Amino acid sequence: MNRLQKLNAFDTRAFFWCNGYGQHAPVMAGSRWISRLGDGGLYLILGLTLALWEPEDGQAFLLVGLLAYGIELPLYLLLKNTIRRDRPCHRLQGFRAAIEPSDKFSFPSGHTAAAFVFAMLLAQFYPSLMLPGFILALLIGSSRVLLGVHYPTDIAAGALLGITSTLLALGVWEWI
Template identity: 35%
Template sequence: MQRMAEWMVGRDIRAFRWINGACKCSFFEQLMPVVTHLGGTVFSIGMSLVFLLQSDPYWRYEGVHLAISLLFSHLIVAACKKLLPRHRPYQVLENVFTGRKLLTDASFPSGHSTAAFCSATVLSIAFPVLSPGLYALAALTASSRVYLGLHYPSDVAIGAVLGTAVPLWLA
């Protein structure tokens, strides 16, 4: 079991190094710091409020679904961060490219990835035709967290699973 865990951690670090270092280019250096905010608190809550404030009951329902999904998924994220504290990559690895805003809370799981996939799932239920684009944007947001040195790939993968599972469970 120990060997399997070491193998998984090794793969996680190698994937992190590839996304954080080998994928560097000026386009991504401009894009990733912007796209990462699509999973942030302000954007996620703001999107919920936009739907909640609509007069059409359908849109309000989607706003409620999104707000409750974000709440439940982030309660799970907060519990995981307390129970399974993992240092962020830039705190333990050398030569990590980071963005401007460094976080000090636990790395596992990624709250931004959770929020991005939560939003993509709720909106995909409402608008199935937009699903591929919404999930691509969520995946880009999750990737930005690794690119900016804030999370390991496993952090964003678990965030993606949580962000997808909770709204489906609540639907």
């Protein structure tokens, strides 16, 4: 068995272990709700609210956020459509996800990438909100595994993509 096969086997075992906790009704209901927070609308509403409420930091938060999402989204689409990893609910026989995924492929997790962009922005512009931001990002990523639409490595890759995209955006922002 080569390294990629070993990683895939480990990822599948980790998926089933994590997903087993998601089968309890309260966990499933909470996972659905938390996952919806990562759909994207909340980030835009909060960014616009901060831009109006706190003109200096809020506007920078919004502009850097738009730049970070402008970096993250094309990279996410490129990776997802190049790697083309089937979702667990499409690959694992007899397994059914709790929700219908928006597309066929799982790597990386777009919900997680977006959540980590937002968490990194909070850490940079509103350090007192860093811990809640990262906790929410982790919960959003975890919810995607509990709902059966992502493997744990999809979440790790999404987190890395979100963090990297935000660091690039912050670098560009400092440069201009």
